[in-house]
Amino acid sequence: MKRFRALGKTIFSSHPMNLLLGSLLAMVISMTGLAAHAAGGELSKEDQACLSCHDKADQVKKLENGEVLSLSISTKAYVESMHNGTSCEDCHSNIEAKTHSKEKKSIASKRDFSLSMRETCRDCHKKKFTQYDDSVHAALxxxxxxxxxxxxxxxxxxxxxxxxxxxxxxxxxxxxxxEDIFKAYAKDVHGLERVAKGKSAPLCANCHQAHDVKAASLGSGVKDACISCHKNASELHKDWLPNTDRHFEAISCPACHAPDAQRRVNLRLYDGVEKHQVSEKTGVPQFDRLTVAADAKNMGLDEMALLSLLKEFNRDGAGGKTVLRGRLEVRSGVEAHQLSEKSKALKDCNVCHQAGATPFQSVTLTIAGPDGRPLRHGVQAGVLTSIASVDSVRGFYAIGSTRIKLLDILLVLVVVGALGVPIGHMTVKRLFKGVREKLEAERLAAAQGAGKTAPMAQRRHGDEASK
Ligand code: HEC
Ligand code: HEC
Ligand code: HEC
Ligand code: HEC
Ligand code: HEC
Ligand code: HEC
Ligand code: HEC
Ligand code: HEC
Ligand code: HEC
Incomplete structure (x- = not known):
């Protein structure tokens, strides 16, 4: 039908009157097309022949693994479908109409049959196919x-x-x-809104895409989707949340918006030069081997294990390319779909910004696996507040008493360091570099305008003096 409409347009396109005639012609053609399809009579002879056998209930074929493949195709549903303009042969060119019913072709399983048919869509839906080829599902x-x-x-x-x-x-x-995620979604703020008001609220594909589905925690695709609808999100949070952009970067939206969820810190291996998560897409997989080796007792990686692990990742002249980036997130996929109305969202600074804050007691290390989904290893919570990991976790710890105490200790160490005492296997220079970088970041953040960094500023003076 589309083709006919286009034809009408090209023939009569030069004059407004002709345009009208053109659309009239197109309408007539498409209406006859519709009528014919609706009656089912306009299916080609070949298609009707196929359906004369296949439009019967209870037509089945037993497959080798014992599964039963239904062979029934409803003419009515087919004629009403978006594919009513295509013929059986377009997709089933390998079927010999006359003989195949007697051939008893052997098919191993439903899945095998589907796999054998998977390329059929490519010719007519190239773009969707290319998007899909790049998805986590295709990788799986x-x-x-x-x-x-x-x-x-x-x-x-x-x-x-x-x-x-x-x-x-x-x-x-x-x-x-x-299924579990769907159940959670159906009861959350978007699921309820979708049922009540229709399309403005998101369904799965609005946040994850339908074809180019990526691992949810990879990159910023899902967050970008949130912000594509909630365009003024950043503005609205700025009223009460200082350093909003830093918070949005360091905390996944559900970590505050799924109020009953358990939270954890995820230390992601991150390529600081190329600016993306490190993945095991290429080369020999290292993550499992290295983490298991570094954590022989399976108690969770401690700060020294983490440091030496980073060193391994930075071998071969990679020179500090691989760093860790912390992110606060919910612990399970289901919890990411329990978003509530705004009045229930987490607003209390103390939930995160106090010594021993609960979300910081569960820590994992992740790398993006070959399909983008995270591979995980446990990390001891002490790592976040340990002096030895200042360099590696780049100060991903909550501010408040924890951080201030840590900075105090660091200052003492820097002074001690100046007297020439090596600390562990880390040189004072290294330690100092960590502090400098951290404070530099803080200075930048403070320069961007937001609140509570005054105590830091004082300490910075102290540091510079001891240089
Ligand atoms: C004479 C009846 C008859 C006609 C006409 C017929 N089929 Fe079939 N078809 C069957 C039977 C019976 C089977 C099961 C064959 C088997 O056991 O392998 C079958 C199997 C199939 C299968 C299952 C997978 C496979 O490769 O065997 C497909 C797909 C199929 N037919 C499509 C078509 C199409 C498309 C047409 C028209 C071009 C068509 N059929 C015409 C009877 C028919
Ligand atoms: C747009 C492409 C397309 C068209 C048009 C099409 N088919 Fe299919 N057909 C497929 C695919 C793909 C499968 C495999 C489905 C799967 O993976 O389970 C299939 C499977 C079948 C099967 C096996 C049973 C099943 O449902 O899996 C039969 C029988 C069949 N088709 C008959 C027909 C007949 C008859 C027509 C025309 C009226 C037709 N098909 C039109 C793509 C198509
Ligand atoms: C011979 C060409 C052809 C093949 C092969 C084909 N399609 Fe289509 N498909 C069409 C046409 C024509 C339409 C009508 C709407 C349009 O123009 O996009 C359509 C529409 C669709 C739609 C609905 C689009 C919408 O606008 O909502 C989906 C979904 C779809 N096809 C999926 C598939 C899948 C899955 C396969 C493989 C099993 C497949 N198609 C194979 C031609 C084809
Ligand atoms: C994981 C499920 C899933 C898979 C796999 C999938 N699709 Fe879709 N597709 C959807 C959903 C959901 C929609 C409707 C929502 C949307 O477009 O965002 C859709 C929409 C479409 C449309 C209509 C799009 C439009 O905007 O008009 C076409 C055509 C289509 N799919 C073809 C394909 C083809 C071809 C493949 C295989 C390469 C495929 N789909 C694989 C879920 C899927
Ligand atoms: C409002 C946006 C939104 C909608 C709608 C949505 N999701 Fe999600 N989904 C997310 C977020 C956010 C995450 C967590 C991402 C992260 O770790 O940063 C997630 C994570 C996931 C994951 C990974 C879970 C895991 O174990 O880590 C899957 C699978 C998933 N979603 C599937 C779905 C399905 C299926 C639906 C529909 C029933 C759906 N999502 C609807 C936003 C959404
Ligand atoms: C035929 C089954 C099937 C369908 C349909 C399906 N998925 Fe998946 N999906 C899987 C499997 C299996 C995995 C890998 C196991 C896992 O991570 O849950 C997966 C993984 C995912 C992931 C990556 C999980 C992660 O850890 O980040 C996301 C996101 C996802 N699916 C979203 C969707 C969305 C959105 C749709 C609908 C448009 C959809 N899936 C439809 C089977 C399916
Ligand atoms: C630190 C916790 C926190 C984080 C992180 C957070 N939010 Fe919020 N958000 C809140 C709180 C608390 C409110 C309610 C504010 C109020 O009522 O004044 C809110 C309000 C909202 C609202 C409603 C705004 C309005 O006034 O109508 C939306 C939409 C929203 N957030 C989306 C997001 C998105 C998208 C993200 C991720 C990019 C995000 N939030 C990250 C805590 C957070
Ligand atoms: C397709 C558009 C769309 C996407 C994508 C989307 N939302 Fe929403 N969201 C809505 C709509 C519509 C509502 C209900 C109306 C409203 O309150 O704004 C809503 C409501 C909310 C609310 C409740 C606001 C209130 O006033 O109580 C929060 C919180 C929220 N969304 C957060 C998110 C987060 C986080 C994401 C990403 C994980 C996201 N949204 C993705 C459209 C979207
Ligand atoms: C859900 C946990 C959470 C909540 C709630 C939260 N924050 Fe944060 N905040 C963080 C994390 C994580 C960081 C990033 C820490 C880092 O990178 O070292 C951060 C960073 C900051 C920073 C910037 C420090 C720096 O290093 O630049 C300030 C200031 C801050 N938060 C103040 C607040 C205030 C005030 C509130 C309450 C209105 C609040 N936060 C609520 C987790 C939270």
Whole structure:
């Protein structure tokens, strides 16, 4: 039909009167098309022939693994689907209409059958296919997953309707595989809003994409999606949250907006030069080997283990390229989908900014695995407040009494260092560099205008004096 409409436009495009005629012609053509399709009579002879056998209930084929493949295709649903303009042969060119019913082709399993058909969509939907090829789901399939979705897991090719139609949220294809997350989402602020008001509130694909789905914690894709709808989020938080941008960077949105969630600190391996998370996409996997070696007793990495691990990652002349970047996040995927209305969001500074704050008692180290999903290893909570890890965790600890105490200790050490006493295996210079960098960052942050950094400023003077 589209083609006909385009044809009408090209023939009559030069004059307004002709344009009108053109659209009239297009309308007539498309209406006859519609009528024919609606009756099912206009399906090609070949298609009708296929359906004469396949539009029967209870048509099945037993597969080698014992599964039963339904062979029934509803003519009615097909004619009403977005694919009513394509013919069976477009996608089933390998089927010999006359003979295949007697051939008894052997098919190992439903999954095998789907995999054998997976390339069919590529010709007509190149763009979606390319996006999908780059997704976590496609990576999982390449790695042999039997559960990750192909196009046909999310779209039945014989019944597919327009994506513009608003269906009940439970019909989203994501729900059948991510059931627990769907249940949480359905009860959270967006799920409820979606049911009440329709499309303005997000469904899975609005935050994660439908085709180019990436691991949720990788990069800033999901956060960018939040901000694409909540455009003034940063402004609205600035009223009460100093250094809003720093907080948005260091805390995932659900960590404050899922009020009942448990939280943790995630130390991500980060490429400080290329500015992205380190991943194991290329080369020999190192993460599991190195973390297990560094944590023989499986008690969680301590600060020295973390330091030597970083050194390993910076071998081969990488020179400090790999750093750690802390982020406060919720502990489980389900909790990321329990967002509440704003009045329940976390506003109390003390939940994070006091000595021994709960969210800082659970710490993990992650690298992005080959498909982008994080590989994890436990880290001892003491690492965040340990002097030895100032360099590696770049001061990712809450301000408040913890930080001030730590800075006090550092100052003492710097003075001691000046007397020439080496501390552990770290040189004073190194320690000092950590402090300098940290304070520099603080100076910058303070220069950006926000609140409570006055005590830091005093200490900075102290440091400079001892240089
Ligand atoms: C005479 C009835 C008949 C007609 C006509 C027919 N089919 Fe079939 N079809 C069958 C039967 C029976 C099977 C199961 C064959 C088996 O056990 O391997 C089947 C299997 C299939 C399968 C399952 C997978 C496979 O590769 O075997 C597909 C797909 C299929 N048909 C598509 C079509 C298409 C497309 C047409 C029209 C071009 C068509 N059929 C015409 C009877 C028919
Ligand atoms: C847009 C592409 C497309 C069109 C058009 C199409 N099919 Fe299919 N068909 C597929 C794909 C892909 C599969 C495999 C589905 C899966 O992975 O389970 C399939 C599977 C089948 C099967 C096996 C049973 C099943 O549902 O998996 C039959 C039978 C079949 N098609 C018949 C037909 C007939 C008859 C027509 C025309 C009326 C038709 N198909 C039109 C793509 C198409
Ligand atoms: C022969 C070409 C052809 C093939 C092959 C094909 N499609 Fe389509 N598809 C179309 C056309 C034409 C439409 C109608 C709407 C349009 O122009 O996008 C459509 C529409 C769709 C839509 C609905 C789009 C919307 O606007 O909401 C989906 C989803 C879809 N196809 C999925 C698939 C999948 C999955 C496969 C592979 C199993 C596939 N298609 C294979 C031609 C094709
Ligand atoms: C994980 C589920 C999932 C997979 C896999 C998937 N899709 Fe989709 N697709 C969706 C959802 C959800 C929508 C509607 C929402 C949207 O477009 O954001 C959609 C929309 C579409 C549309 C209509 C888009 C539009 O904007 O009009 C087409 C065409 C399509 N998909 C084709 C494909 C093809 C081809 C593949 C395989 C390469 C594929 N899809 C794989 C979930 C999926
Ligand atoms: C309002 C945006 C939003 C919506 C809607 C949404 N998600 Fe998420 N999703 C997130 C956020 C945020 C995370 C956590 C990302 C992070 O770690 O920073 C996440 C994480 C995930 C994860 C990874 C979980 C894990 O174990 O780490 C999956 C899988 C997921 N979502 C699937 C879904 C599905 C399926 C739906 C629909 C039922 C959905 N999401 C709806 C925002 C959303
Ligand atoms: C056919 C089953 C299936 C469907 C349908 C499906 N997924 Fe997945 N998805 C998986 C599997 C399996 C994994 C890997 C295991 C895991 O991480 O949960 C995965 C992983 C993911 C991840 C990465 C998890 C992480 O740790 O970051 C995200 C995000 C995701 N899916 C989102 C979606 C969205 C959004 C949809 C719908 C548009 C969807 N999925 C539909 C099976 C599916
Ligand atoms: C430190 C905790 C915290 C973080 C991090 C945070 N928020 Fe908030 N947010 C709040 C609190 C508390 C409120 C309620 C403020 C009020 O009522 O004055 C709020 C309000 C909101 C509102 C409602 C604004 C309005 O006034 O209508 C939106 C939308 C929102 N946040 C989105 C986000 C997004 C998106 C992110 C991540 C980029 C995020 N928030 C990160 C604590 C946080
Ligand atoms: C597709 C657009 C869209 C996306 C994407 C989106 N939201 Fe929303 N969000 C809405 C709508 C619509 C509402 C309900 C109306 C309102 O209160 O603004 C809402 C409500 C909220 C509320 C409750 C506000 C209140 O007034 O109580 C919070 C908090 C929130 N969203 C946070 C987020 C976070 C965090 C993300 C990303 C993980 C996100 N949103 C992604 C559209 C979106
Ligand atoms: C959910 C936990 C959380 C809450 C709630 C929170 N913060 Fe933060 N805050 C952090 C984290 C994490 C950082 C980043 C620390 C780092 O990078 O060392 C931070 C950084 C800061 C900084 C900047 C320090 C620097 O190094 O630049 C200031 C100032 C600050 N917070 C003040 C506040 C105030 C005031 C409130 C209450 C209105 C508040 N925060 C609420 C976790 C939180």
């Amino acid at each position: 399939i390449k790695a042999g997953s039997k559960k990750a979705p192909l196009c046909s897991d999310c779209h039945n090719p014989h019944t597919v309707l327009s994506a513009k139609i608003i269906s009940p949220i439970a019909d989203t294809p994501c729900a059948k595989c991510h």
